[in-house]
Amino acid sequence: METNLLEIAYKYLEKRKKASFSDIWKHVKKELNISPEHEEKVIGNLYTGMILDTHFFLKSDKLWYPRSQVSLDEIKSQVTSIAQDHDEEFDLSEDITDLSESFVEEETEDDEEDDDTIYIAEDSYDDGDQELDLDLNKKALQEEFQG
Template sequence: MTNKTNLNLVYDYLHEVKKPTSLNQIWQAISGDVISQKKDEISVIADLYGDMVLDNRFALTSDSLWALSIDPEVEDIKRQFANNFVDESEKKSRTSNSQDDLDDQTTILDEDDYFNQELDEDYDDEFYDENDDYDDIEDSFNLDHDDDYDE
């Protein structure tokens, strides 16, 4: 048994195979050396998947295959995505006349604006009647106040 963490086992395996690989293939290759306190294999695989998602050394391809982030194929995708993102942002900036247009359309409310708004008293009086609250309940249950409950 090795003293490597599960993520390091995955890293070493992907570094060795040098191609994007499914999680199932990764698990088959490293399962004998995996360190876990859990007895349920599915839980261990789920934890490994979650850890791989959070570790920036690994990248999940559009084909649901795992690769190292330093893999040339992954780097090409990153560059392509970055270029597309820059192209899209340039298109948006060309269609927008100026930053002033954005400022005119944006209203920024701070916390005080939200919490210090006073309620319109006409609104309250228009919709609230003290007697309405209980009349509806009594009507829905057909309550008769004259009945005695001495049975």
């Protein structure tokens, strides 16, 4: 069903050139005749699918666009703006340094007490993992439905 959701949403978006998530959802809901008891799951699948699918792009104006309608320069500009806003809001460099130092101290103390070593594995799969800022996605969705 998720593929149908995204196909319907994309066709709608191609015709409109841009739309709010609320408008896209209303169209998909109507097209698929989604029952009230399934709305919560389906709307979540639609939003998640749109975030992950490269055919959709959410601009800072809180409207969705077909990716083909957005220039690479616009994308770079928005990503740079978000990164700068994020850096200004959350300067965690000191916290990370403090945490690293305390971890090293604890590790040294533990090494003196025990000879057991704990290794933390890193993801070495080349599977195209993408980090998602779910708080930003949730905030954008809440703002869209409130506005």
